[in-house]
Amino acid sequence: MRVHIEFLGVSRLTTGLKELKLDLETGTTFRDIVRMLGARYPALIGNVIQPDGETLQAPNILNHNARRMVQANQMDDGPGDGDRIILMSMSAGG
Amino acid sequence: MYGYSGKVLHIDLATRKTRVESKPEAWYKTYIGGVSMASRLCWENIEVGCDPLAPGNPICIAGGLFAGTPVPVGGKYGMASKSPLTGFIGDSLSGSWFAVSLKRAGWDGIVIHGASDEWVSVLVDDDKVEFRSADHLVGLGTAETEEAIREELGDDQVRSAVIGPAGENLSRIANVSNDGRKAGRTGQGAVWGSKKLKALSVRGTHGVKVANPEELVKLSYDILQAAQGPHTQKYRILGTSSNVLNMNKLGLLPTRNYQQGVFEGAELVSGEYLHEHYKAKTIACAQCPIACEQVGQVKEGPYAGAMGHIEYESLYALSSNCGVSDMAASIQAITNCNELGMDTMSAGVTISWAMECYEKGVFAKEDFKCAKYPEGFEAEFGNGEAMVTLTEMIAHREGYMGNLLAEGTKRASAQVDEERGTETYQWAMHIKGLETPGYDARTLKTFALGLAAGTRGGCHNRTAAYDPDIKGQVDRFSVDETRGELAKSTEEYASVYDTLPLCKFIRRCFTGKADRAGAWPAIAQLINATTGWDFDYDAVDLIGERAFTIKKAFNIREGWTRKDDHLPYRWQHEPMKEGPSSGYVVTDEELEYLKDIYYEAKGWTKDGLIPKEKLIALGMDDVAEEIGV
Numbered sequence: 001m002r003v004h005i006e007f008l009g010v011s012r013l014t015t016g017l018k019e020l021k022l023d024l025e026t027g028t029t030f031r032d033i034v035r036m037l038g039a040r041y042p043a044l045i046g047n048v049i050q051p052d053g054e055t056l057q058a059p060n061i062l063n064h065n066a067r068r069m070v071q072a073n074q075m076d077d078g079p080g081d082g083d084r085i086i087l088m089s090m091s092a093g094g
Numbered sequence: 095m096y097g098y099s100g101k102v103l104h105i106d107l108a109t110r111k112t113r114v115e116s117k118p119e120a121w122y123k124t125y126i127g128g129v130s131m132a133s134r135l136c137w138e139n140i141e142v143g144c145d146p147l148a149p150g151n152p153i154c155i156a157g158g159l160f161a162g163t164p165v166p167v168g169g170k171y172g173m174a175s176k177s178p179l180t181g182f183i184g185d186s187l188s189g190s191w192f193a194v195s196l197k198r199a200g201w202d203g204i205v206i207h208g209a210s211d212e213w214v215s216v217l218v219d220d221d222k223v224e225f226r227s228a229d230h231l232v233g234l235g236t237a238e239t240e241e242a243i244r245e246e247l248g249d250d251q252v253r254s255a256v257i258g259p260a261g262e263n264l265s266r267i268a269n270v271s272n273d274g275r276k277a278g279r280t281g282q283g284a285v286w287g288s289k290k291l292k293a294l295s296v297r298g299t300h301g302v303k304v305a306n307p308e309e310l311v312k313l314s315y316d317i318l319q320a321a322q323g324p325h326t327q328k329y330r331i332l333g334t335s336s337n338v339l340n341m342n343k344l345g346l347l348p349t350r351n352y353q354q355g356v357f358e359g360a361e362l363v364s365g366e367y368l369h370e371h372y373k374a375k376t377i378a379c380a381q382c383p384i385a386c387e388q389v390g391q392v393k394e395g396p397y398a399g400a401m402g403h404i405e406y407e408s409l410y411a412l413s414s415n416c417g418v419s420d421m422a423a424s425i426q427a428i429t430n431c432n433e434l435g436m437d438t439m440s441a442g443v444t445i446s447w448a449m450e451c452y453e454k455g456v457f458a459k460e461d462f463k464c465a466k467y468p469e470g471f472e473a474e475f476g477n478g479e480a481m482v483t484l485t486e487m488i489a490h491r492e493g494y495m496g497n498l499l500a501e502g503t504k505r506a507s508a509q510v511d512e513e514r515g516t517e518t519y520q521w522a523m524h525i526k527g528l529e530t531p532g533y534d535a536r537t538l539k540t541f542a543l544g545l546a547a548g549t550r551g552g553c554h555n556r557t558a559a560y561d562p563d564i565k566g567q568v569d570r571f572s573v574d575e576t577r578g579e580l581a582k583s584t585e586e587y588a589s590v591y592d593t594l595p596l597c598k599f600i601r602r603c604f605t606g607k608a609d610r611a612g613a614w615p616a617i618a619q620l621i622n623a624t625t626g627w628d629f630d631y632d633a634v635d636l637i638g639e640r641a642f643t644i645k646k647a648f649n650i651r652e653g654w655t656r657k658d659d660h661l662p663y664r665w666q667h668e669p670m671k672e673g674p675s676s677g678y679v680v681t682d683e684e685l686e687y688l689k690d691i692y693y694e695a696k697g698w699t700k701d702g703l704i705p706k707e708k709l710i711a712l713g714m715d716d717v718a719e720e721i722g723v
Contacts, residue, residue, distance in 0.1 A: 006343070008336070008339045008340060008343070008366070009328055009332055009336040009339070009340070009365070009366070010327055010328050010331060010332065010336075012366055013331065013332070013366070013369070046324065047324060047327060057324045058325070058602065058606075058608075059328065059602075061565065061566075063343065063344070063566075066343055066344055066345065066674040067674060068566060069564070069565055069566025070566070071566060071567070086343050088339075088340045088343070089328045089336065089340075090340060090564055090565055
């Protein structure tokens with residue numbers, strides 16, 4: 001299946017990419033995707049992804065199809081073919 | 095008493111007399127500082143029912159508990175008066191060395207009464223107060239005014255809070271400026287202007303005595319170290335303007351006066367674009383190790399020389415919401431607001447209402463006549479020059495349109511509807527008279543409740559109920575029985591930070607977790623090391639409930655009723671047609687249900703009034719006497 005990954009904020013500055021298309025095995029989880037991104041772009045580790053290589057550093061979070069924020073306990077779910085995943089860092093206030 | 099002087103300074107501009115009021119320790123334990131103490135001072139000193147621009151409306155300034163100490167992000171103060179926009183409590187916060195000077199001068203708070211006949215600049219020089227003519231400062235911008243005062247006094251350590259031309263001209267969206275930061279919302283600058291108070295300067299030369307200096311330094315150092323790490327990285331590198339693309343992707347970016355939630359030009363006005371093409375530097379508030387403020391500079395083209403402090407809330411208002419995708423025009427408009435002393439959010443939302451009126455034929459070109467464009471100008475969405483020019487016109491109340499928009503969206507639409515028989519109130523994006531923030535609430539249902547019920551009006555910062563919606567902790571598209579408690583919990587969480595005050599960007603730096611369990615024990619330690627008190631988790635939690643309650647009580651005494659907890663017409667009746675948030679509104683049934691469960695969660699009556707026993711349990715007996723039911 002093909003999945004579109006969009007990078008916003010720090011992840012965009014770190015990877016130098018706005019978007020990436022990944023061809024994945026069916027059954028690939030969000031956690032797998034974070035692992036892949038960490039392996040492909042090591043600079044994300046420590047900045048966006050925690051040193052374990054599979055957990056996002058708050059307030060970074062994955063959004064699934066502009067509808068659902070993927071929670072920590074949903075990282076073993078996965079996207080479907082043609083889905084769009086946005087790696088963003090959310091916050092407000094001050 | 096440690097951490098406080100125990101004294102509040104009262105200054106009467108009419109009589110030019112001052113007096114000192116001593117406050118007991120119990121009062122400080124209840125109201126702490128920041129917006130809570132400022133609102134309490136307003137409760138005690140206002141002429142109930144007065145016009146916000148009349149002498150009976152005091153300017154109440156409250157210091158921060160941690161200002162002048164090593165505690166990171168504690169260099170803030172609160173200010174309150176009755177808002178000229180809402181007629182309810184107008185409370186603002188600002189990070190500033192002004193807050194530190196106030197503390198070092200030995201004042202926990204300052205209350206300014208009455209009105210001067212002539213323009214005045216007040217200098218608080220430790221325990222002395224001097225009234226100085228400000229005639230020569232009138233017309234100067236905010237930074238120019240601060241610099242002129244420093245030069246006059248020959249002391250670059252004097253810190254001033256000032257107004258610009260917008261405040262002088264009683265624009266209801268005017269703010270108060272200090273060190274380039276703003277006590278920005280609810281029209282405080284107009285209250286200063288109504289008193290002919292151009293500036294309040296403070297020179298403080300004393301130290302701040304804390305109960306346990308060694309412990310406070312140790313705690314502060316640990317927080318400071320954490321504040322340099324990944325928890326705050328986004329703020330340090332991109333600042334809050336990185337939210338432009340986040341909100342756009344979620345269909346929440348206010349676009350063309352909230353008619354849409356997705357802006358086709360978002361990339362060109364994003365934090366990422368700013369970082370790459372316009373970023374001049376980052377700067378920090380007083381006592382802040384994070385330094386989130388991104389300064390944008392225009393180097394070429396018609397707006398060359400513009401240099402503004404670019405925050406997300408300024409950017410959505412003065413770019414996408416006006417349909418403008420020219421970052422240079424946005425920086426110029428924000429620079430104008432900064433220098434002329436005007437709230438960027440209210441300015442942008444009011445301008446976008448005028449643009450919609452123009453596009454729909456309510457206004458014509460000649461309604462926009464001004465010195466720069468004697469024949470008027472086109473004011474369609476996307477016209478950056480129109481947006482820039484309107485910021486100048488509003489500050490100076492220039493021409494028909496400048497004078498109209500200086501009243502803010504609520505009054506401007508009411509006036510036009512009366513004059514022209516139109517229904518532009520349906521496009522007026524405000525709550526209680528305060529213009530709405532940069533998150534479209536049609537699909538942020540918890541946030542919609544937080545905004546509607548907020549004491550300040552259309553303010554994201556006092557409710558924080560966007561957090562569970564945006565982060566997906568609840569289904570943002572629907573309503574359920576948990577939202578009343580959630581709105582209560584988030585507003586009281588925010589109120590703790592706004593009362594101490596501490597910048598909320600530090601919230602993950604105590605233990606790595608931003609929730610109460612992660613932050614309250616650490617904040618209790620900071621309070622105890624500063625004051626010698628014995629605050630615990632529960633005592634910290636109560637700070638927020640008390641802060642919100644005194645503001646609510648103020649509003650009730652000024653005539654608040656349940657119908658004042660409303661949303662803009664558009665969010666309730668006009669679904670967006672495109673994007674992830676299309677098809678949704680907050681229905682009347684949803685809003686009334688949300689209010690019911692929120693009032694219940696707060697322990698209030700169905701009409702939203704506060705039972706006496708609730709107020710007494712919070713230690714607010716005198717408030718119970720006046721407004722308790």
